[in-house]
Every structure is written in structure tokens, then in C-alpha cells.
Amino acid sequence: MTVSMRLKRGLAMLALLGMAVPALAETTVSDAWVRASVPHQQATGAFMILTASNDSKLVGVDSPIAKTVQIHEMTMNGDVMGMKQVSAVELPAGKPVALDPNGYHVMLMGLVRQVKEGEQVPLTLTLEDAKGERQTLEVQAPVRPLTAGADHDHSHMMH
């Protein structure tokens, strides 16, 4: 128990430094961030890049900052932005899958407080491998300004 806690904390520290983190399920998460909110705003988005070593999927996300966390998919059909909830995101082996503002992303809904630029938001990802075995992965996602775009400058991030 203590060992795994320490491991998780260590991983969180790595995530904090913006480095790719080898997860227990050999899924790495990089470039995680959460969009800042304004006071009383009820929801915001979380984004990251996930790479699984074996075929698996992201089946859930939790965070103490939100009452409800869902995975949504955004699609553009001509001029219309379509939004819907999805139950899982497929993570094919070795292929980086972006959870970004232009596709799949994590919605933190029912925010318990304002999310401010510069703080870290803890996220617990639940991953399921092809055998149906589940593992969790802790991520500390830094908060970027509300105005951050999808094409954020990654130059300061380590890859």
C-alpha cells in the first residue's frame, strides 16, 4: 500500500514537471492541462495526450474538483460543432491519442470551486486493457489560462 502510494506520488511529481509518465498499465500521459474557469462557472475541460503500450481504453476520469467528470467528443459537421458524451476512448497500442479541445476531451462538471491559472488539478484516469483489467493513473494537470488555445505553444514542455 505504502509503496504504491509512494509510486503514485512519484508519478504525480513527474507529471508536474511536464514529463511523459510511465504508468502502471504502461500508459503514458503527457501535456496534461486544465482550462481555467471564471468564478461560478460550473464546468471546464481537461486535456492531455495518452499513449498505451498495449491496446486499451480510457473508461473514466475522476477529480476532487468536480462533482461529475465525463468524457466528451467534439466533432465539426460543416459549421455545426457537435458535442456528445462517450463511454470510453480507444487507446491503440503505441499510438498517441490526444484529448484536446478539437476532439475527445475530459469535462469537469459541477466544479466545486474556481479553477485558477497556475494551480494543479488532480485527475484519476481509469484505464481498461484488452482483458478487461482496470488500473488507475494519477495525473496532476497544470491549469492554463481560460484564453489558452488548442494550438498552445508546447515549446517549453519536455518530450
Place this chain on the structure above:
Amino acid sequence: MPECPPVFRPTLPKGGTFPAKDGYMNDLMTRRTVVAGMGLLGLGLLAGCSPARGLEFKYGKNMSNEILGRSFKLKDTQGNVRTLSSYYGSMPMFFFGFTQCPAVCPTALARAAQIKKLMGRDAGFLQVVFITLDPERDTPEVLDAYVKAFDPSFTALTGTQEEIDAVAREFKVFHERIPAGDTYTISHSSTSYVYDSRGTLRLSLSHSLNAKECTEDLLTLMEIC
């Protein structure tokens, strides 16, 4: 009718004024003269803005022949009633969204903020107006803080859901509530609509255009109208 410049005044008959019975003729001649005056002097005014002359936008769509959003009536975040005429004298750019929108709405607002920077001296002429599709969750306080995080000059409009639905219909903006667990999200059109300083719809800008492309078309619109 605007004051006619002296040079275009019809020659008055001896005696100084037209007889009363020729009042119609006088009026007609004056009107003709005014139109002629406009034609000569006002190339950049009325004539330049006629859709027939063709506003040539490089990226956006010329909307001069479309009639959208003429009679909306909503409230700003201070509770003041706003209609299209509230924006006469500026170049308003309207678009629809909701603050819980993770991508399209912040991207559109960030693009608008960048457009203002690119417009330089002319930036003050552009008035960015965000209309919420989610008045239930977007309170005036949240809306105000949200748009002003992008640029302090940005404004937002809200109303009852019925009023918002009516305005969206008037702009032919599609929007639909999508159930998500025990809450909901919204799918919606992402186009921005730009009016000239007299409240005539001129330009629509697709979400896919970047700030530089939008700025080029907005400067074209400013130059001509």
C-alpha cells in the same frame, strides 16, 4: 434628407423661390441632385456598400444579400436592453456559444482577441458580442467575467431561453441540448456574423478561419463600408 452641397443646388428661377405649385418638382430635382452629389462625392458611402458592387472578401462569405438577426432584443450583462441599433457606429461581430463549451467558444473568443490586436488602430471599431445559448447556466456574472477574460472590451448578451431560441432562429443558428448523464451539453453553429456601422449584415466568418484571415476581411469591410 441630407443637406445638399451648394454646388448641386438647382438653379433657382428669378425671384428666388419656386412657386408653391412646383413644390413637387422642386423636391424631385433636389432629390436627383442629391443622388448625383452622392455619386460624385460619396463613392465610399452608399454606392460602395451596395452588394451589387460586390464586396470582395478573400476568406469569409459576403452576406449582403442575406437578412439575418435584424430584430433581436436581448440584455447585456448589466441588464440593459440591446438591439442591433445599439451597435450602430461600430462594426459588431456576433457569435453564439456557452461558457461550458471546451473548444469552439474559447477558440472563437481567443481568435477575436487576436483579431483586435491585428487590427491595430482600427480595433476600437470592432465590437465583439457573445450571445449565450445556455442562459440557464450562464448567469450575467459568469458571462461577463468569461468574455472579459479574453478582452475587456468584449460584451455578452443573454435572455430567457425562449428569447435566445428566437434570436438563434433569426440568425439561422442551429443549437441543440444534448443530454450528458444527469446534465447536458450543447451542439451549435460556430459561425461569426459581422454587420456594418449602419446595421447591415455584411460578412460571415467560419470557425475554421484564423485571426489573420478574419482581420483581412474585416479591414476590407471597414474600407468599403
